[in-house]
Amino acid sequence: MAKKIAEPTLPPKERAFLVGVELRNEPSLLSLEDSLTELALLAKTAGLEVVGMTSQKLDAPNPNTFIGPGKVEEIKALVEETLAQVVVFDNELSPRHLRELEERFGENVRILDRTALILDIFAQHASTREGILQVELAQYEYRLPRLTRAWTHLARQTGGGGGRTGSTGGVGLRGPGETQLEVDRREIRKRIASLKSELEKVRAHRSRYRSQRQRSQIPTVALVGYTNAGKSTLLNRLARADVLVADQLFATLDPTTRRVELPGGNWALFTDTVGFIQKLPTQLVAAFRATLEEIAEADLLLHVVDITHPNALQQAQAVHQTLTEIDASHIPTITVLNKVDQFPDPQAAAQTLYGLPGPIVAISALTGQGIPELLSTVSRELFEVYIPVRVKLPYQQGNLISIFHDQGKVSRVEHVRGGVWIEGNLPVRLLARFQPFIKNTSNDASEEVGEIIET
Known part of the structure; x- marks a missing residue:
């Protein structure tokens, strides 16, 4: 009789105790309870087993241990009771806070903060x-x-x-x-x-690659959204791709680009990007500059929102904060309400997100509900919607001058020292490329003498 080979056993997960702190002078998008719930999901994604949690409200952090001394002793007792090996704080700890807490808890208990966990x-x-x-x-x-x-x-x-x-x-x-x-x-x-x-x-290298894409005149669409909102599932649906999909935070880290055919025979490049989260560590925003430029250089954004999440509005606000940080808030945006197949009344859900920019389309990336309407909206935004602009383009930007004449609707041209003023209408998809040169006032060129050409 053949001997059964034993299945390999996984090592036990480290036991983690979570600590949330609400600082009254630092407003947060999420409530203390909701933020701790999100921290628990982060801990699970990192491979930790959450065995307990506690919270404290403070006017300001304790200069030594971040939380109060009494709270430190309370958590030490809870850590011993739950046999926790890691204490995770939902805030970023300063080097001093970290040193003091490590000394208080001893070398057998590790101290992490939210940034280290992410x-x-x-x-x-x-x-x-x-x-x-x-x-x-x-x-x-x-x-x-x-x-x-x-x-x-x-x-x-x-x-x-x-x-x-x-x-x-x-x-x-x-x-x-x-x-x-x-x-x-x-x-x-x-x-x-x-x-x-x-x-x-x-x-x-990415910059050269983007220049090649721009010369091909295929517009780019970046999928942005809170982590686990369903961006990868949507890209798979649109492009029949095989991007990793998992019900966990930050399942997709590296950007993935796929070509998608739009109604009318046009094509666009859709890029799935890293998910955002509240309190996104500044180190990540800086380190991921090359990747995040894929968003900042896109012609159109699809802001994917998990409409079933109880904090959908707060998550959407966190995404817009990050877009502002990376100078991408000016890019035309379509708000995509995802997972409507799980919601009894998608229209009522959409009302909770009133005020978000651009057209709003309700879809289910999982079932395909609303996908034709989304593609039609993308096609319309990229190829049919024009925006009035006035730009001053240096003569060195000859490529942009040609693009304005070829793909825009020019109403006025004025040649001045060092460049050319052009007024007219541009397709939405080109707005990001011209953004550095767009002028808002009508008198910007009043002191410059040049030749005016009406078209």
Whole structure:
């Protein structure tokens, strides 16, 4: 009789205790309870088992331990009771807060904050060389001022790329003294400089690739939205693609672009991008600049909103805040209310999001409900909607001058020193390219003498 081979057993998950703090002078999009619920999802995505949580409301953070001393003792007792190995704070902790808390809880309990947790998730999900570089840069910039003990929660290898995300590159983070710490800091600074140099090359490559796409005159549409809103499912539906779909936060990290045919025989390139989240770490926004430029350079945005989520409006506001941070808030936007197949009254749900920009289309990326209307709306926004503009284009921007004449509707041209003023109407899809040159006042050229041509 054949002997049955035992199935490999997975190592037990680390047990995590969550701590939420509401600061009265720092308004948040989500309530304290909802933010802790989101933190629990982040912890689950990172592979932790949540065994308890608590919260505190403060006027200002405690200068030493962020939370009050009494709360520290309360959490220590709860950690011992639940056998927790990790304490995760829903706020970003300063280096001093982190050091003091580590001392209070002892070396057997690790202290993480929301930023470190998100960085850890990104490290697990990065699969391309670009994604691995971006995550490693963000990790090192976060760790540098907090370099006091081994950061084992960041020392994970990412899949697919064979990269060194989270590794220390041979640097011992638990040095015997200040001298060792300074050596570590110097090595990390060198690594940060190297990563930034490599990412600049990636950024330049992306810029050249975007220029080629623009010359092909195929418009680009970026899917943006809160993490887990259904962007990847929508791209799969539109392009019959096979982008990873998972019911977890930040399932898709690296951008994916697919070509989609629109009604009328036109084509557009649709790009699925990394999901946003409230309190998105500044290190990630900076490190992912090359990727986020895919959004900032798009001709049209599809803002995908999970209409079934109780905090749909707050999530939408968080997305708009991030779009403003990356200078993409001016791009024409279609609001896409996703998962309406799970909602008894989609029209009533849409009322809760009144005031969001652009046309609003209700769809189900899973079942295909509303997809024809969405594609028609995209086609109309890209190829039928024109916006009146007045731009001053330097003569070095000859390509844009030609595009305005070829694809826009020119009503007036004025040649002046160093450039040309053009008034007329442009298709919405071209607005982002001309944005740096758009003038809002009618007297911008009043002091410049030139030749006026009416068309």
